[in-house]
Amino acid sequence: MLDSNIKQQLDTYLKNIINPIEITVSTNGTAKAEELLDLARDITSLNEKISLSVDETPTGRAPLMAIGPKGEKARVQFAGIPMGHEFTSLVLALLQAGGHPAKESAETIEQAKSLSNKLNFEIYISLTCQNCPEVVQALNLFAVLNPNVTTTMIDGALFQDEVNERNIMAVPSVYLNGELFGQGRMSLDEILNKVDTGASDKQAAALSEKAPYDVLVVGGGPAGASAAIYSARKGIRTGVVADRFGGQVADTMAIENFISVKETEGPKLVANLEQHVLDYDVDLMKTQKAVRIEKNELIEVELENGAVLKSKSVILATGARWREMNVPGENEYKGKGVAYCPHCDGPLFKGKKTAVIGGGNSGIEAAIDLAGIVEHVTVLEFGDQLRADDVLVKKAESLSNVTIIKEAMTTEVIGDGQRVIGLKYTDRKSGESHLVDVAGIFVQIGLVPNSEFLKDSLELTDRGEIVIDNRGQTSMPGVFAAGDVTTQAYKQIIISMGAGATAALGAFDHLIRS
Incomplete structure (x- = not known):
């Protein structure tokens, strides 16, 4: 064996x-x-x-x-x-x-x-x-x-x-x-x-009693981990509060563009990140979600359980999440045929018909992976061209059980009350509506920044990204930001790590000057 x-x-x-x-x-x-x-x-x-x-x-x-x-x-x-x-x-x-x-x-x-x-x-x-x-x-x-x-x-x-x-x-x-x-x-x-x-109340009381930090990092993805390490190495009191340590990386199967590491997997990288953070004197508070930030004498970060953490500076690195289609039936059939992780849920659709929404790298990679498991994959791309790398497109086009439809706008998820049985889309060129019989729909259309709790506190773009300068400074003095939640170009692990380091150095410079 x-x-x-x-x-x-x-x-x-x-x-x-x-x-x-x-x-x-x-x-x-x-x-x-x-x-x-x-x-x-x-x-x-x-x-x-x-x-x-x-x-x-x-x-x-x-x-x-x-x-x-x-x-x-x-x-x-x-x-x-x-x-x-x-x-x-x-x-x-x-x-x-x-x-x-x-x-x-x-x-x-x-x-x-x-x-x-x-x-x-x-x-x-x-x-x-x-x-x-x-x-x-x-x-x-x-x-x-x-x-x-x-x-x-x-x-x-x-x-x-x-x-x-x-x-x-x-x-x-x-x-x-x-x-x-x-x-x-x-x-x-x-x-x-x-x-x-009763656990939540006990945790809230304990968290609220913590002494103020010099730097409080909100978020535990690559940007947050990098910011925490760079801050702790300066010898200042550093805390990390994270809803889920690792963020999107924990859901990533194959990582092959992390310089000096030929290939790895998301969960393995996350474990290494966490261990690296804990090698320093960092107060790591997991399973805690921030819901408000406010600047008073110190900067206050309120958590979902009611606890309030205080810090002289804050680095926001809350990352992003999968973008949803926002069409009728999507919420109703989440986990009942509507899925966002082909690696996780693909085997449950063995021998069945599926659809992938999105023609970028994630969408075409999903279609290629699913093709080896399911009966058929239909890829729906909103634009008139696929956005995936040419090598991926050629591979997908060579598969006999993959159909790619461009200029297709998904309009509705169809179910029988228990599970997905199909989806509707409109041909953007002709205006005609079509029904595709599928048991599973894998949504791969990009990311949404996790910044809703900041809309009344910081300057955000119309897409919800935190506006930062070249040092990671936001519109609130003493509050910095890094990673996929910001206006930083290109959402990549290695870029987010660099941005976390930049924000930490920016926060340290702010502390010594103020």
Whole structure:
């Protein structure tokens, strides 16, 4: 099952297991069950502290791998074969079940241990989803820490009957005690705050008591991380408040234009960014969203939970989000056929007809990726020319199951009340309306800056971008900005990092002069 190189790496990791653990594999005689059993045998062969048992007459899901401390009922399960992006989830589950300490903060661990409710989580994933592992790993750790919690990763491609029964059309989809809990990327802190009533008030009180910062960075993407590092290196009190550390980069599959790094993946880059920030004396406050900024004696940033943070200077790096079509039916069918991440949700549409909205690089790359999974892809481009790189266009045009339609304005998402069944578009040249039968619509039409909370405080362009000068200074003295939320040209990771450094140096210059 595992090649020699992976076995060698895994053997190194498994040496960190402290206490004996047991793997139980539930089989049903299928080829996938045998594959999962082979994987379990490979793992147990590497470490004498890991034992294996086989259940050949399971009453529940199969194939399934359960992992837990020896002699205890396993609370972490994998329904399917945890390879691809989920292999790391498997490795961490083995280590944590074996007593290897988690890297979460002491406060997060204590909060997870303190909850007394019975919580059974089911996470539907696809093995190509780069957002899914964070959720799986968070819930696995939750289950390891708290005996009242159980969690099961479910490969949607392998358990299609469940996917259809629950009408799951986006991953990760998390169910708690049989009811939909949430969709999309979630950290352990976010999950805990959602199940722990009263957590928000306690956090708000604690945050409001923090001493003022010299520099407070709002946002945790590449621009925010760079700004925090440059600020902290100046020896000044630095804080970072972020709704989600990593921002859009965490949702990016392949990164091949980050200078000096030939190729990497978004989640890996985000993990490295966070570790680099934490190498310095930076107060990192995650899962906190800014809703207001105001300049008084100090600059005040109010958070969604009511807390108010104060600072002598502020760097805004709130980034951007996927632009929506804003047509009838889009909001109604989000997660029910309308999607924004082809890598995550594409496998759920295997053998079905799909559409991609947008003919830029993201749209054409999505069409190429989907073509290998789905029955057919229809690309709708508003303009009369595709905006993607020529090499991508030629590749898409060479695929027999990809149709490209230009000068097409999407006008409506059509559904049956449960899921997407088609879309309407208008031919901008002839004015004629057309209906395309599709099960999935992947929207790839650019970004919208996350600046709504600033519209009454700072100068913004008509597109919502924060207006900055060449030092990152905004229209409010002491407030700087960087990255995709600003008027900075070209929205690229490496450019945002440089802009974050510029804003940090600009903020430091402001502090020493004032």
